[in-house]
Amino acid sequence: MLRKKLAMLLAVVMVAGTVVGCGSKDDGGNTNEPASTPSTTEENSEEPAKTDETGEDESGEAPAKSDGEKIKVGIINNDPNESGYRTANDADLKKTFTEENGYEASFAYSMKNDEQITAAQKFIQDGVDYLLISAADTAGWEPVLQDAQTEGIGVILFDRTIDASEDLYAASIVSDMEKEGETAVKWLTDQKLDKYQIIHLQGAMGTAAQQGRTKAMEEAVKANDNWEYVGEPQTAEWNAEKAQQIVQAAIDSGKEFNVIYAENDDMAKGAVAALDKANISHGVGKDVIIMGFDCNKWALEELKAKNWNYDGQCNPFQSKYIADVIEELEAGNEVSEKVIVMEEKGFDAETITDEDIEQFGI
Amino acid sequence: MQKNEAKKSNENFFMNLVRQQMFIPILAVLLLAVFNLIADPSFFKITLGYNSAGNPVLSGFLITILDSGSELAILAIGMTLVTAASGGQDISVGAAVAIAGSVILRVLCGGNSRPEKLAAPIIVAFLVSCIVAMLFGAFNGVLVAYFKIQPMIATLILYTAGRSIAAWINNNELPVISDEKFTYFGEFIPGIPIPTPFFIAVACIIIIFLVLKFTNLGLYTQAVGINESSSRLNGLNPAFIKVMSFVVLGLCVAVVGLIKVSRVSTINYSVIAKDIEMDAILAVALGGNALSGGKFNMAASIVGAYVIQFLTTTLYKFNVQSDALPAYKAVVVIVLVVISAPTVRDWFSNLTKKLKVKEVA
Structure with a gap:
């Protein structure tokens, strides 16, 4: 009986493996450029198919080399x-x-x-x-x-x-995720609020994005007397709904806050849904400042509509x-710096343009 | 029946109460309620306010529980049937919700990820997603019923592949619906201050109770779950009933998919309804239903679902780190499993008997 079940399990895992495997290969095939060599994702080992492939490759190379x-x-x-x-x-x-x-x-x-x-x-x-x-x-x-x-x-x-x-x-x-966090916190500092009461929604714990974006905020809260967390920073695991529940709980407990620092756009969206439900105004010149990350196109449009205040780019x-x-x-030159950190912007609702949305929205 | 017995013999009242299947979930509700009452009575405060669109809305922790717990209650209905008929659980529910939600958005957007106006009426999109979700349910059901694969293994396939399928349906784009009407299903209908998901859940609950009362679904499901071969000898088709239970779960999944995408007007394939299958299974267990199949109590499962949300909301209120929530749920599961273990139940009933003997003496 046990052996039967084990065999069944193995069979299912193998079938599942093939299904998933096929899926990803198809995706690779579909998205390949026409110019690319056929079946680049195919593993080539000692299979006879390999000779065919290389044959094709060589014939494909010829025009490229000629020019x-x-x-x-x-x-x-x-x-x-x-x-x-x-x-x-x-x-x-x-x-x-x-x-x-x-x-x-x-x-x-x-x-x-x-x-x-x-x-x-x-x-x-x-x-x-x-x-x-x-x-x-x-x-x-x-x-x-x-x-x-x-x-x-x-x-x-x-x-x-x-x-x-x-x-x-x-x-x-x-x-540089830490720099993304620093850019955002610097922007927030420049808002010169009398008091910063912050709800901090973290991404899935331990990811590079979460650690980098959390660090700057934590340091700022420690360093400034008029900055404080409302509750503790909570992880909503990049999830809009969890973010909504966390912010809802803060509202229902009658806590006061004026900044929502969400480590991605989805969570900012969830937080905003909770605010809307409680008729708490948010955005430029309103009661609560909304900050997000990733620069999704829809998020930048919220920025343009002045419903949100800030969105940090992950380029x-x-x-x-x-x-x-x-x-x-x-x-023939040497590259001067081995590690090149990309320039990453932070968008302010007051200055964002339609071109920015088109160019930087993902 | 049991109620009458309890009335007849008052001395047996306590024992019968403990024996009742509703005992555990109701006890859990009472414990949580008493805890909150002592810790902070403002937990039960409900206020009538207005949302940013100017419509009246009720708010407060209890409303949040009714609102967020509704999806789970709907899933618990289907999961109870699957558990009872097949003696196993469907772990692909979260992935299936992602597929159902993705289908709704695909139909509404008609391929354009930022539609100015909807490409199809919402009801059409919902019906299409019902069909798709029921097909996926039937797929799981066929694997379980005809190929005799353990439910957890059979549904592992969709669990693994489901979210990729959901992303593929929309070409991995993230459609955003701007139509105000679409938010009615996950939030509020203007003028009605109670969240819509609660009404949807109530409708689902009424339907399933009518079905259980006026059809043989409940009886047949239990018969198949208790003893498959004897139910076949009695003229039932166990395989068909099992597939049916998975199809009903598929329907529940489609309803939850609608609520979920309506709440945010968009979808995130990797996190929508994440780990919801575990909560749905927990709801069934909390309802005191045997996870090995057979007899079930639908009402207990539904109360169980709201208990889980009650617990979650309570923990949020007391600022428990949200990544620690699963640990608290685990404690609840352990307590439940121990309480419902036959040896512990026997021990309890022996204890009450002894007490009674002493009283008489």
Whole structure:
């Protein structure tokens, strides 16, 4: 009986695995650029299919080499379905690394580290000029990066860092979450309120975004006498509904507050729903200041309508920085700084424009 | 029946009360109420105010409980049936809610993520999502009933894949509905100060009680849950009944999906209705229903659902760290499981008997 159940369980897990696996491969296939080599996400090991693939690759390479100009880049990214941030990130890369801009780009998507490493090996075999990596996990990249180095392939990390010697990559382009928090807190300080009574809604505990965005606020509350938390900072786990319940509980207990500092847009939205229900005014020149992060398009529109006060950016548009680095390297220069921290804006409801929404909204 | 007995023999009143299935959830409500009354009586204050649109709304902790607990109560209805018929639980409920919500938004938006006006009436979107959710329910049900896979394993598939499917339905975009009418289902209908989800829950509860009273659904479900082969020998089709219970749960999921997306007028695939399946299962357990199937008490499950929200809201009020909430719920589960264990129940009844003997002597 037990064995039967065990067999059943295994079978189900395997079926589920195939279903999920197929799904993600299809996604990769659908979103691939027409210019990219077929089935880049396919693992290539000792299978006979591999020879076919390389054959195709070589025939595909011929026109690119004949005009001699195109820079071949292999881009390894997380699944664009992961979040709105990732979708914007992927779209931005696709917009920059086009044939017209002189690139021949291949894309591989996976949220699993080993699949990403396999894809990197394939790109190295294909002889790309640059390898752009947003790693799923920090560990295990050293051997494949060493291979890239011996082949003379430039490696540029974006969005995420990895545990490897700095010599193995040309540049790393990242967001500084702590700075995002500092920018937001600085903006709040500039509002010069007599008293800051803050409800702080945290993201899922332990994530880089939560830690960075919390740090600056915690320090400010400690440092200033007229800043205080209403209750303790609570995690709503990026969830609008949980945020709504937390703020609702604060309202129902008759607590006074004048700032809501939410670590993403969803939670700010949930908080606003609770305020609306209790007829507490919020936004520019109103009773409660609303702060969010991530710059979703709808959130920036709330800003424009002056229902919210501030939204901090988490910049998904790394391609410009990457293109700059490639340009430098192509010109034979060394990149002056290994770690490039992207400029990230904070938008104020009073100054935001329609162009900002179009350009920076994700 | 049990009520009459209690009346007949007054001395047995206490024992019968303990035996009643409603005893545990009602006791939990009373404990929480007394605790709040002692700690801070303002917990029970309800005020009539106006929301930012100028409509009258009632607010207060009790209203919050009725509001937020309603989704759970609706899910508890379906989960009770699934538990009773299949002797297992559906853990894909949260993911299925994401799918149902995503379908509603997809139909309402018609492919455009920021529609100026709705592409289809809300009722059409809701009916489509009902069909989709019932299909997914039937999928789970078929795996359980015909392929004899344990419910928790069978629903693990949708649990894993459901949120990705939900994202795929809307091309991973986050549609936002700006139509005021769409918020009525999750918030308030203008002029009515009680939150709409509560009315929706009441409607669902009335429907399920009418169904249980006037059809054989309840009887057949219990028969299948208690002994599958003997119910087959009595002319029932156990597999069909099991699939039916999953389909009913699918319908409940679609209703909850509507409420959830209506509350925020948008969706976040990875966090909508997160971990709600665990609360739904807990509601069934709190209602004193055997998680191994068989006899069930629908009213007890529904009260159980509101008890969970009562507990959650109480903890929020006392500023308990929200990431510590599951730990408190775990304590409740442990106490419940221990209380409802047969050995402990026997021990209690022995104890009351002994006391009585002493009194007589």
